[in-house]
Amino acid sequence: MKTYYVYILTNRSGTLYTGMTNDLQRRVWEHKFSDVPGFSKKYKLDRLLYFEQTENVSAAIEREKQIKGWKRTKKLELIEAMNPMWEDLSWDWFETNR
Template identity: 50%
Template structure:
């Protein structure tokens, strides 16, 4: 069964970005290698600080849109509820 992910990346200065993918490892590598033009490359947003897994793409897309509609304070609260120190989970995910 395919999984879909909603993820939040952060820069060291805590600029945050929310995205959705069906391959979290690949997408994280792309962000870290600056292969995706735009916001994350411009602001060096490469640290995985939150993610959620869904069985259906529609559910992940809806959640991504929901989070993107939130004010920053609510996004920060979501991150800190599961990751209070903003640890980069990406290294573990990628086996680094």
């Protein structure tokens, strides 16, 4: 059975990005180090602040949509409940630092 993740990334400016994937480590790598054009490249999203997992892809998609629909203050409450210091939860996942 696959595992699906809903996650929130940020950058130095505090921009928030919510996404969903079935491979969190790969997806965070892509956000941090990939040169693929798009929102995460434009805003240099490189810090994983929050994630949750489920084995139900539909639940993950719905949860991503739910979080994306929230106001910033509610997203901050969610992040700070899990990660009050806003640490990069993926800081030790990769040997490469750019």
